[in-house]
Amino acid sequence: MTSNxxxxxxxxxxxxxxxHPDLDSMLSRKxxxxxxxxxxxxxxxxxxxxxxxxxxxxxALTHHTTTFLxxxxxxxxxxxxxxxxxxxxxxxxxxIGDDPYSKSEEDLxxxxxSTTYIPQMIFLGLHEDKDGVxxxxxxxxxxxxxxDVTPKHESIKEAAEALIKSFEDKGVHFSKGRLHMALPAExxxxxxxxxxxxxxxxxxxxxYAEARxxxxxxxxxxxxxxxxxxxxxxxxxxxxxxxxxDFSQLLASGTQGAxxxxxxxxxxxxxxxxxxxxxxxxxxxxxxxxxCVSHDGQxxxxxxxxxxxxxxxxxxxxxxxxxxxxxxxxxREVWEESGIKLGRVVVHSTQPWPYPANLMIGAIGxxxxxxEVVDLGNDPELEDAKWFSLDxxxxxxxxxxxxxxxxxxxxxREGGLRLPPRTAIANQLxxxxxxxxxxxxxxxx
Numbered sequence: 001m002t003s004n005x006x007x008x009x010x011x012x013x014x015x016x017x018x019x020h021p022d023l024d025s026m027l028s029r030k031x032x033x034x035x036x037x038x039x040x041x042x043x044x045x046x047x048x049x050x051x052x053x054x055x056x057x058x059x060a061l062t063h064h065t066t067t068f069l070x071x072x073x074x075x076x077x078x079x080x081x082x083x084x085x086x087x088x089x090x091x092x093x094x095x096i097g098d099d100p101y102s103k104s105e106e107d108l109x110x111x112x113x114s115t116t117y118i119p120q121m122i123f124l125g126l127h128e129d130k131d132g133v134x135x136x137x138x139x140x141x142x143x144x145x146x147x148d149v150t151p152k153h154e155s156i157k158e159a160a161e162a163l164i165k166s167f168e169d170k171g172v173h174f175s176k177g178r179l180h181m182a183l184p185a186e187x188x189x190x191x192x193x194x195x196x197x198x199x200x201x202x203x204x205x206x207x208y209a210e211a212r213x214x215x216x217x218x219x220x221x222x223x224x225x226x227x228x229x230x231x232x233x234x235x236x237x238x239x240x241x242x243x244x245x246d247f248s249q250l251l252a253s254g255t256q257g258a259x260x261x262x263x264x265x266x267x268x269x270x271x272x273x274x275x276x277x278x279x280x281x282x283x284x285x286x287x288x289x290x291x292c293v294s295h296d297g298q299x300x301x302x303x304x305x306x307x308x309x310x311x312x313x314x315x316x317x318x319x320x321x322x323x324x325x326x327x328x329x330x331x332r333e334v335w336e337e338s339g340i341k342l343g344r345v346v347v348h349s350t351q352p353w354p355y356p357a358n359l360m361i362g363a364i365g366x367x368x369x370x371x372e373v374v375d376l377g378n379d380p381e382l383e384d385a386k387w388f389s390l391d392x393x394x395x396x397x398x399x400x401x402x403x404x405x406x407x408x409x410x411x412x413r414e415g416g417l418r419l420p421p422r423t424a425i426a427n428q429l430x431x432x433x434x435x436x437x438x439x440x441x442x443x444x445x
Contacts, residue, residue, distance in 0.1 A: 009408075010081055011082060011182060012182075012422055013182065013183065013185050013423065015185050015422065015428075016036045016038075016040060017041065018035060021033055035348065037360075037362070038181065038205055038422075038424070038425075039351060039352045039353065042203055042210060043206075044124055044127055044206075045127075045128050047139055048238070050123075056135060058099050059133060061099070061100075061145065063133050065142040066088075066132070066143040066144070066145065067087075068145050068147055069144070069207065070167070071149070071150070071211065071212070072150050073150050073174070074212060077173070077175075078173065079171075081175070081182045081183075082183060091166075092147050092149070092163075094163060095149050095163060100118070108234075109234065109241060110245070112264070114246050119148055119149070120147070120148040120233060121148070121237060122210075122237035124146055126139060126140070127141045129141070130142035144207060146214070151164070181424075185205045185423075205423075206352075216354070217282045218233055220356070224270060225272075225280070227267075227269070227272070229267055235279075238282060241278055242270050242278045244267055244273060246265060284358070285357055286320040286358070287353070287358045287361065288326060289360050289425055290362070290363040291426075291433050292316065292365050292367060293365070293366045293367065293438050295343075295366060297438050299389055300388055300390065301387055302385065305382060305383055309404065309418065311415060311416060313388075313418065314419065314420050316338060316382075316385075326345075326347060326361055327363075337378070338375070339373060339374055339376065340371055340385075341370070341371025342367055343365070343366055343367065344366050345365040346364050347363050348362045348363055348364050348428075348432060349362045350425075364432070364437060392417055393433075393434055394434045396416065396417035396419045397431055399411040399412045400417055401420065402418065403420075403421055
């Protein structure tokens with residue numbers, strides 16, 4: 001029987017369409033259609049070159065087509081596990097103020113005061129399938145922003161708590177789950193204020209992933225890694241800088257004085273200011289995850305951790321280490337965790353993973369003829385690892401997939417193999433193998 005915690009089964013959304021799915025090319029004929037994993041496939045043009053264009057950002061912020069994703073303690077505002085709730089400028093104005101982009105980025109850095117709290121906001125990009133703003137270069141689309149309304153500072157606490165209560169009064173709430181894997185990858189509709197622009201095919205999961213990743217990175221990096229002093233968010237939330245000066249009287253004198261000083265004090269020297277730039281950039285940690293196939297191509301290696309439900313297995317995974325190629329990381333992690341020795345390794349697809357900042361690099365590797373004996377004696381991470389036939393995996397993909405806290409499908413029978421849902425890249429790797437990825441025929445032009 002399943003555990004008491006497994007009392008629900010959320011719908012498994014469709015995966016996003018890959019780029020140019022119908023385009024015939026040499027690469028598509030040789031390697032097949034590209035795989036787009038969950039959390040990828042964003043419809044937003046990030047127009048990164050406009051992140052310092054504050055006149056554009058000011059216009060985008062207040063435009064009537066602009067959409068805001070709201071987060072409290074990194075949890076998104078949702079109507080249900082399968083639907084985000086999108087806010088308007090009027091909703092967030094009490095938190096962010098009249099126009100946070102009214103001054104240039106350069107002026108904001110010159111006027112920096114480390115004791116002034118500025119709510120974190122991210123410009124996510126333009127939805128080009130929607131009517132919206134038009135840039136100087138002619139790019140068009142509805143702007144998307146993410147805003148952190150966590151009431152963690154006295155200057156916004158009252159306004160933030162009032163905003164959170166107003167949302168709760170509307171029947172929406174901030175999701176409490178750590179993983180949000182039921183959001184549609186191809187969402188059928190946005191909130192009511194976007195209906196007038198037509199139905200949306202927006203990928204809610206991909207937009208959410210971008211927002212959460214950047215909000216989390218900003219929250220984790222309030223101080224400079226070079227000098228330990230407070231940093232300042234710039235470039236519409238995509239960079240942080242260590243300003244050379246500070247208007248804060250608290251840091252200048254050790255006591256909070258009255259009024260604003262006439263000029264800022266010079267902050268202590270910082271090694272980041274002695275090079276080309278003093279900017280910090282968002283971090284992404286590469287992680288390898290791999291489906292391992294036996295030398296004869298008839299079995300797949302799967303492993304399980306102790307905390308997982310009974311009969312629940314998955315592909316092996318681990319972090320890429322410094323000065324290590326993807327292929328080397330795949331072979332090392334598989335050998336350390338299971339004792340299996342791999343020969344050829346092929347990269348299959350990748351998946352953004354905003355918990356907090358990973359890029360899952362999916363690969364498929366094939367065991368060497370003398371390297372198929374399982375040995376769990378090196379790394380104690382796994383409780384078990386063993387080979388499963390292609391038919392066993394194929395049947396589990398059909399009836400036994402689920403999230404860790406969910407029930408398997410209705411056709412699953414006690415004792416049968418259980419696997420991750422299709423929103424996990426592990427599922428896509430296994431599906432690819434049982435569908436013939438490693439057979440010679442797939443590689444023919």
